[in-house]
Amino acid sequence: MTHEDIILSINNLAISFKSFSGRVRALRGVTIDVVRGKTIAIVGESGSGKSVTVKTIMRILSKNEKIESGSIVFNNKRDNEIVPIDLLKLSNKHMQREIKGKKIAMIFQDPMTSLDPTMKIGKQILEAIFAHKKIKLKAAVEQVHQLLETVGIKNIKAVMNAYPYQLSGGMRQRIVIAIAISCEPDLLICDEPTTALDVTIQSKILDLIKKIQKARNLSVIFITHDLGVVSRIADQVYVMYAGKIVEYGTCNDIFYDPRHPYTWGLLESTPDMAYLQERLASIPGTPKRMIGDVKGDQFAERNRYALNIDFRMEPPFFKVNDHHFAATWLLHPKAPQIRIPESLRKRIDLMKEENRNG
Amino acid sequence: MEVIHMIRYIGKRTILSLITLFIILFILFLMLNFMPGSPFNDTKMSHEQLKILYHEYGLDRPLAERFLIYVKQMLTGNLGVSYSLQTNATVTNMISHTLPISVQIGLQASVVGSLIGIVLGFVAALRKNSFFDSMATGISILGVSVPSFVLALCFSYIFSYKYNLFPLLYSSSEAFRSTILPTLSLCFFTLASIARYSRSEMIEVMEKDYIRLADAKGITRFQLVCRHIIRNAMIPIITVLAPLTVDLMAGSLVIEKAFSIPGMGSLYINAIQANDYNVVIGISFIYSLMFIGTMFFVDLLYGLIDPRIRIAKRGK
Numbered sequence: 001m002t003h004e005d006i007i008l009s010i011n012n013l014a015i016s017f018k019s020f021s022g023r024v025r026a027l028r029g030v031t032i033d034v035v036r037g038k039t040i041a042i043v044g045e046s047g048s049g050k051s052v053t054v055k056t057i058m059r060i061l062s063k064n065e066k067i068e069s070g071s072i073v074f075n076n077k078r079d080n081e082i083v084p085i086d087l088l089k090l091s092n093k094h095m096q097r098e099i100k101g102k103k104i105a106m107i108f109q110d111p112m113t114s115l116d117p118t119m120k121i122g123k124q125i126l127e128a129i130f131a132h133k134k135i136k137l138k139a140a141v142e143q144v145h146q147l148l149e150t151v152g153i154k155n156i157k158a159v160m161n162a163y164p165y166q167l168s169g170g171m172r173q174r175i176v177i178a179i180a181i182s183c184e185p186d187l188l189i190c191d192e193p194t195t196a197l198d199v200t201i202q203s204k205i206l207d208l209i210k211k212i213q214k215a216r217n218l219s220v221i222f223i224t225h226d227l228g229v230v231s232r233i234a235d236q237v238y239v240m241y242a243g244k245i246v247e248y249g250t251c252n253d254i255f256y257d258p259r260h261p262y263t264w265g266l267l268e269s270t271p272d273m274a275y276l277q278e279r280l281a282s283i284p285g286t287p288k289r290m291i292g293d294v295k296g297d298q299f300a301e302r303n304r305y306a307l308n309i310d311f312r313m314e315p316p317f318f319k320v321n322d323h324h325f326a327a328t329w330l331l332h333p334k335a336p337q338i339r340i341p342e343s344l345r346k347r348i349d350l351m352k353e354e355n356r357n358g
Numbered sequence: 359m360e361v362i363h364m365i366r367y368i369g370k371r372t373i374l375s376l377i378t379l380f381i382i383l384f385i386l387f388l389m390l391n392f393m394p395g396s397p398f399n400d401t402k403m404s405h406e407q408l409k410i411l412y413h414e415y416g417l418d419r420p421l422a423e424r425f426l427i428y429v430k431q432m433l434t435g436n437l438g439v440s441y442s443l444q445t446n447a448t449v450t451n452m453i454s455h456t457l458p459i460s461v462q463i464g465l466q467a468s469v470v471g472s473l474i475g476i477v478l479g480f481v482a483a484l485r486k487n488s489f490f491d492s493m494a495t496g497i498s499i500l501g502v503s504v505p506s507f508v509l510a511l512c513f514s515y516i517f518s519y520k521y522n523l524f525p526l527l528y529s530s531s532e533a534f535r536s537t538i539l540p541t542l543s544l545c546f547f548t549l550a551s552i553a554r555y556s557r558s559e560m561i562e563v564m565e566k567d568y569i570r571l572a573d574a575k576g577i578t579r580f581q582l583v584c585r586h587i588i589r590n591a592m593i594p595i596i597t598v599l600a601p602l603t604v605d606l607m608a609g610s611l612v613i614e615k616a617f618s619i620p621g622m623g624s625l626y627i628n629a630i631q632a633n634d635y636n637v638v639i640g641i642s643f644i645y646s647l648m649f650i651g652t653m654f655f656v657d658l659l660y661g662l663i664d665p666r667i668r669i670a671k672r673g674k
Contacts, residue, residue: 106571108571108574113566127575165665179571
């Protein structure tokens with residue numbers, strides 16, 4: 001991929017938090033490339049570091065966070081010229097004035113709590129517009145109207161004069177989206193934007209994000225733990241575990257040819273109407289808290305297929321094909337031939353067939 | 359629509375307040391009736407003399423009748439007369455002589471204390487864990503734990519005795535200057551508790567999702583604090599501030615004694631000790647009135663700040 005194609009590249013980002021029990025290593029060398037105009041999804045369990053990654057991009061982390069190493073390079077397009085900026089090196093002021101809201105915007109997880117309860121909706125959107133645009137109030141109000149129309153809100157006047165508590169969760173998430181796209185950002189970060197919504201609304205909000213992404217040629221980072229959502233929206237998928245990327249590739253790579261045992265576990269534990277199992281599989285155990293120095297593959301303890309070496313050495317990335325990589329010793333030429341679990345194999349075949357038919 | 363709702367709400371609240379006041383009055387009457395002793399505690403008085411006095415003030419009648427008479431009088435603005443403190447002086451007169459100075463000092467203390475307290479707390483929250491934060495915490499701990507009479511003594515020693523900046527005792531010829539030291543000694547508790555409270559409130563608000571979202575819009579730190587953080591942190595602060603203010607306005611016995619201020623606080627305590635029924639009831643009544651009035655005002659103020667509370671009022 002050429003330099004211009006990539007809008008944001010996170011390189012070897014390591015972050016730790018001070019806590020009473022020691023230094024918690026939240027991110028341990030995360031590398032992610034976001035291609036311009038594409039959607040990447042970061043998936044993983046709670047506590048895997050997905051949110052920390054995007055919050056670091058937006059610089060909205062708590063104060064006990066420490067960036068150990070790495071860079072976040074944003075390739076800013078200005079007058080057809082690409083200017084790379086390391087976001088971690090920017091001053092707070094510069095970040096606030098030039099990047100946040102203007103170049104990179106964010107949609108938050110819980111729409112019920114992400115709007116200021118004491119401010120009218122119209123004013124909250126206007127605030128976002130005025131943060132970066134010097135225009136007259138009348139023109140700004142006109143823009144708010146257009147934005148609300150874009151996000152599919154009907155009675156615009158009434159909504160502008162309403163307070164957040166007067167709107168439903170789905171409506172509020174639409175407002176949050178309107179705020180995010182108000183200054184035409186290049187990159188949109190969605191931090192589990194549908195997790196707090198019920199299923200029917202989830203699907204509508206997903207469609208809306210997809211529509212806006214297409215219409216505005218936005219680049220999107222989409223965080224979720226719901227693989228169903230990923231398959232609908234993502235071009236590229238990064239699977240994250242314990243502060244590291246463990247497997248990444250295109251949507252097809254991850255869904256039809258997963259290689260990492262953790263990805264297998266995630267796929268197996270996704271409920272699927274087409275493939276009814278007697279009992280939904282789950283990954284045993286919970287993610288480890290990484291305090292102090294860590295050794296070996298962090299997933300080893302929960303991994304049915306763990307090899308001896310997994311407990312001693314962290315696996316590097318092995319190449320599956322040009323765009324598909326996985327960090328597991330199982331891909332080492334000398335590793336025993338362990339195949340994908342049978343149940344998952346069947347499921348994938350079923351999915352493939354479905355796709356061929358429909 | 360809004361206006362009609364508002365008027366209806368105010369009407370409803372007024373009626374409720376009146377009923378509350380009536381109940382308070384009745385309980386006061388009942389409790390004073392069960393208190394040991396009488397307003398006329400002179401041992402030299404004979405039984406006959408006491409009987410005459412009781413009859414003269416109507417104290418020999420049954421409780422219910424006395425209560426009705428009192429309420430009837432009260433509706434005409436008559437709070438009765440003092441039995442023993444200043445014989446036959448009207449209670450309205452006694453209160454109107456002592457209330458203004460207490461309210462003045464109380465209000466001054468409350469304004470100074472809450473303003474400095476809020477600023478202190480907010481700045482401490484914005485610079486959490488800095489030197490300023492520790493200093494502000496130190497001040498609040500001192501302010502809450504040092505009793506006001508100690509401060510009063512310190513202040514009068516330093517500012518009146520040593521440097522002679524303010525009068526040592528209250529004098530009506532220098533009315534305002536005499537209120538400064540009492541105000542200062544009185545405001546410290548409010549200042550300290552409001553500072554602590556607003557610090558923690560503000561820190562809590564700063565962690566909220568909507569602050570993250572507002573920050574992600576790219577507005578300046580100043581705008582974030584003014585438009586979002588302070589406004590949301592103010593709501594609970596007002597709740598604690600209101601009763602504190604009423605407390606201060608009712609007069610502090612300790613401060614009034616320390617600076618010999620002819621305020622309502624000392625009058626109240628004296629009246630209770632002397633069993634001067636009408637004075638006690640009169641002052642308690644005024645106190646309740648101020649309290650209910652302030653809470654009412656605060657509720658209206660809430661509506662202005664927090665739209666969610668506005669709708670709650672409209673309910674049913």
